[in-house]
Structure formats: C-alpha cells, structure tokens
Amino acid sequence: MNKDSAAQIIKLALKEGRSALSEHEAKQVLAAYGVSVTREYLVENRGDVEKTAKKIGYPLVMKGCSFEIAHKTEKGLIYTDIRNDAEALEAFDRIKKGLNGYSGAILIQEMVKGRRELVMGLMRDEQFGPCVMFGLGGIFTEILKDISFRRAPIDESDAVKMIREIRGNKIVDALRGMEAVDIKTLAQMLIGIGHIGLDFECV
Structure with missing residues (x-):
C-alpha cells in the first residue's frame, strides 16, 4: 500500500476546495491500496488520441473525466467498444463537445468484458466509522440490495465471509462456462478499501 501517493491526490483536491475526485483520481487512490483498476490515460488534445489508443490497444472505452460530473451516461460522455482510430477520434470530438462548460479531460481506457458485475464500496457510519461494502453490482445493486458490510479494518477472513x-x-463460483472468481484477490481489494477509510477521514 502506498499511502503517500494517495495522500497527494486527496490533499490536492482538498486544497482546490473540491468535495469529490475525478474517476481517474479515484482509481489512482484505489490502485495505491492494491485495488485492481483499468489501464488508462488522460488525454486533452485530439492529436494524442491515436498514440494513446496504440499504447492500450483496441477495443477501448472513452469517457469524459471531470469531478463535476457524477453520472456520465446521462450526459452522453461514455463510448464503449471503440475499435479503430476513426471511432476513437469521433468519440473524442463528441465527448469534448459534451464537456463544454465543465473542467476535465478525456479518459481513454482498456475495455474490460465480463458477465459478472460486483460492487465494492466504503461508507462512513456515525456510530461505527468507516465500513466496507460488498455485493451484487450493476442494476442489481439498487433493485436487490444484496450487500454485506463490515467495520474497517477487516482481514482476509472477514472479507471472505x-x-x-x-x-x-x-455468482463468484464457476458457472455456465465461466471460471470461478479469485476470492483471495477480491478479499485483498476489500481490505485495501477498508484501509483507505481508516487513513483518510475525508473519504
């Protein structure tokens, strides 16, 4: 875990008077605590799109990246399954137009495909302090509310439970041709999220 790296990102946001991180900043904090994130780069200039896409490889996802925008889909700021330079440049132009009036850049990231969606998170309870959350993700998060919580810090045994x-x-077991999820890796990510809550009271 790299607390110093995460602290720099959070301190900068606080210094700027912000109450939120951009997606890219949040992923950098998560990565500093051992949470797996997508390979990605921030791009501001159209001329950098093709060489950045080449670094990652197609297919790609491109998004508007601004701490001011929580729900990108509704604003047309997310493009998935981009397969060539022409599509990437078109997505850049459309996102740039959609970002008009907002601060931020364009995030180019690898496209990760999977049939499972899980959710992890952190909440701060008035009585118990930072608590780690795990559950079914995607549309099922709100519909089924199938989630579990533990007070941080947690160890691997807590996370597996x-x-x-x-x-x-x-859903994490071998199912219909899909390999079982690596439970140990999931557990380590949950542990890392718990440490973020303990190390930074503002999160």
Whole structure:
C-alpha cells in the first residue's frame, strides 16, 4: 500500500476546495491500496488520441473525466467498444463537445468484458466509522440490495465471509462456462478499501 501517493491526490483536491475526485483520481487512490483498476490515460488534445489508443490497444472505452460530473451516461460522455482510430477520434470530438462548460479531460481506457458485475464500496457510519461494502453490482445493486458490510479494518477472513454471506454468493463460483472468481484477490481489494477509510477521514 502506498499511502503517500494517495495522500497527494486527496490533499490536492482538498486544497482546490473540491468535495469529490475525478474517476481517474479515484482509481489512482484505489490502485495505491492494491485495488485492481483499468489501464488508462488522460488525454486533452485530439492529436494524442491515436498514440494513446496504440499504447492500450483496441477495443477501448472513452469517457469524459471531470469531478463535476457524477453520472456520465446521462450526459452522453461514455463510448464503449471503440475499435479503430476513426471511432476513437469521433468519440473524442463528441465527448469534448459534451464537456463544454465543465473542467476535465478525456479518459481513454482498456475495455474490460465480463458477465459478472460486483460492487465494492466504503461508507462512513456515525456510530461505527468507516465500513466496507460488498455485493451484487450493476442494476442489481439498487433493485436487490444484496450487500454485506463490515467495520474497517477487516482481514482476509472477514472479507471472505462478506463475499459468501450475500444471497447471490454463487455468482463468484464457476458457472455456465465461466471460471470461478479469485476470492483471495477480491478479499485483498476489500481490505485495501477498508484501509483507505481508516487513513483518510475525508473519504
């Protein structure tokens, strides 16, 4: 874990009077605590799109990246399954237009495909302090509310119990041609998220 690296990002945001990080900044904080994130680069100039895409490789996802925008889809700031330079440049132009009036740049990232969606998070309870959350992700997060919580800090045993106690826990097992999820890796990510909550009271 690299607390100093995460602290620099958070301190800068606080110094600028912000109450939120951009997606890219948030991922840098998560990565500093051992949470796997997508390979990605921020791009401001159209001329950098093609060489950045080449670094990552197609297919790509491109997004508007601004701490001022929480829901990018509704604003037309997310383009997925981009397969060539022409599509990447078109997406850049459209996102740039959509960002008009907002601060930020354009995030170019690898496209990760999967049939499972899981959610992890951190909440701060008035009584218990930072608590780690795990559950079914995607549309099921709001509909089913199949989630579990633990007070931070947690260890690997706590994290595995969190994963196994949700009602839909079989989603992490081998299923219909899909390999089982690496439970140990999931557990380490949950542990890292808990440490973020302990190290930074503003999160």
